[in-house]
Amino acid sequence: MISIGLPAFKVEYLEIAIDSILSQTFQDFELIIVNDNSPENILKVVDSYNDPRIKYFENEKNLGPIGNWNKCLELSTREYFVLFSDDDIMHEDFLTELLKKSKEHPDCKLIHCRIEVIDEVGSRIKLAEKCPEYESIEDFVFERLVNSRNFYAPGFMVLRKELLNMGGFINFPLAWFSDEATWFSLGAKGGVAYVDLALCKWRYSSSNISSVGAIEPRLIAGDEYEIWFNSFLNTLEITKEKKVNLKQACSERVYKNKINCIIRGSKKGLTNTFVGISTFFSYRSRYKLKMYDLPRIIYHIIK
Numbered sequence: 001m002i003s004i005g006l007p008a009f010k011v012e013y014l015e016i017a018i019d020s021i022l023s024q025t026f027q028d029f030e031l032i033i034v035n036d037n038s039p040e041n042i043l044k045v046v047d048s049y050n051d052p053r054i055k056y057f058e059n060e061k062n063l064g065p066i067g068n069w070n071k072c073l074e075l076s077t078r079e080y081f082v083l084f085s086d087d088d089i090m091h092e093d094f095l096t097e098l099l100k101k102s103k104e105h106p107d108c109k110l111i112h113c114r115i116e117v118i119d120e121v122g123s124r125i126k127l128a129e130k131c132p133e134y135e136s137i138e139d140f141v142f143e144r145l146v147n148s149r150n151f152y153a154p155g156f157m158v159l160r161k162e163l164l165n166m167g168g169f170i171n172f173p174l175a176w177f178s179d180e181a182t183w184f185s186l187g188a189k190g191g192v193a194y195v196d197l198a199l200c201k202w203r204y205s206s207s208n209i210s211s212v213g214a215i216e217p218r219l220i221a222g223d224e225y226e227i228w229f230n231s232f233l234n235t236l237e238i239t240k241e242k243k244v245n246l247k248q249a250c251s252e253r254v255y256k257n258k259i260n261c262i263i264r265g266s267k268k269g270l271t272n273t274f275v276g277i278s279t280f281f282s283y284r285s286r287y288k289l290k291m292y293d294l295p296r297i298i299y300h301i302i303k
Contacts, residue, residue: 002029002080002095003160005064005072006233011040013087013203015048021084022051024087026095032075037062065175070168072222081160083169083179088154089118089201097195098157105134105193109162110186113195115155120205128152131194137187144180145249152202153179158186170228176221176257181228188236215265215279219287222254222261259293263300276301 004021007039008014031051035042035058046056055075063071069083080099084090098111105111115128128150131143143149156179163169163186170181183192229250233243262283266276280294 001078002026002082002099002157003076004029004031004084005069005076005079006031006033006084006086007068007072008035008042008064008086009038009040009068009101010086011042011045014045016044016086017084017086017090018049018054020088020090020092022049022053023092024090024095025092026099029095030076030078032072033057034059034068034071034075035066036064065172066169069175069178072297073163073168074279076160078141079160080157082157083152084154084201087203087205089122089203090154091197093197094199095157097197097199101133101193101195102157105191107190108134108193109159109189110156110183110191111158111193111195112151112156112183113197113199115150115152116198116201117150117152118201118203120203122201122203125204127198130196133194133196135187135192135194137184137191137206138235138242141184141185141190141246144184145246145253148253151183152200154202155200156183162186162189172221172224172228173217174221176218177225177268182224182233184229184232188232206302215261216283218261218265219283220259222258226254233290246258249297250285255288258287258289259297262289262295266297266301268301268303270302273298273301 031054033046033054033056037059046054057075059068059071072083073081080102094113098113102108102111114130117125117128119125166185170178170185172177172178230247233246262279266272266279276297277294280289280297283289
């Protein structure tokens with residue numbers, strides 16, 4: 001019934017993630033673990049389990065985040081697909097409740113749940129905001145771009161065939177904006193259904209995809225995503241005014257992410273101020289950075 005893809009690269013929380021998946025009250029699933037040529041001993045953790053639902057694979061070379069996400073998808077065989085993570089925690093009723101919701105909204109290709117964000121030791125940081133039980137793609141996009149709604153990839157379940165038919169997860173550098181673009185595309189095929197239960201714990205840590213990696217690939221990803229989104233807008237049957245508003249909201253969101261990328265990617269401390277300023281000016285023209293944001297960047301570096 002359900003395939004769970006687990007792209008694996010880190011071992012620190014891998015056992016916790018696998019244990020949470022194997023503890024599901026809904027048992028008809030396969031767990032596909034794909035080791036993306038990790039330098040860490042993923043196999044040692046996986047070999048500690050004796051469960052026929054686990055299918056383990058190793059990539060001969062590192063495919064990167066999206067390459068490995070899509071490898072998990074290609075190896076899956078069931079009706080539904082969940083992309084999980086090697087450091088998150090799945091509530092025991094995650095599959096049961098999302099599958100139940102999918103039956104209540106048979107036209108939806110995309111179902112998600114409320115998320116609890118936790119830190120590296122498992123303490124709650126925040127509970128994601130509540131969503132409607134059903135949303136049109138217009139409302140789903142609006143809430144994400146205009147109201148900055150939080151959602152996270154492991155909290156979603158999709159119809160596997162639909163995701164395969166669109167070529168898998170949309171590829172941007174370092175997977176920045178990739179899940180968002182993918183969910184938008186799937187949501188356009190029948191809206192989005194939601195389970196108002198916190199059924200997934202998403203771990204914020206220094207090793208998240210959103211926390212690591214060079215600055216420039218993330219800036220490139222933002223520009224590529226904005227181009228993609230403007231093309232995607234043209235496929236939606238909404239008024240011209242709404243398209244203009246969403247286009248502007250996307251542009252503002254991408255720009256905000258660019259500034260935050262520079263802030264997060266800069267070493268902290270007064271002695272690193274010159275480096276941060278140099279970084280800003282080296283990217284300013286190419287990525288259309290605005291001078292009035294430079295003081296903010298400096299402030300966060302020396303804070």
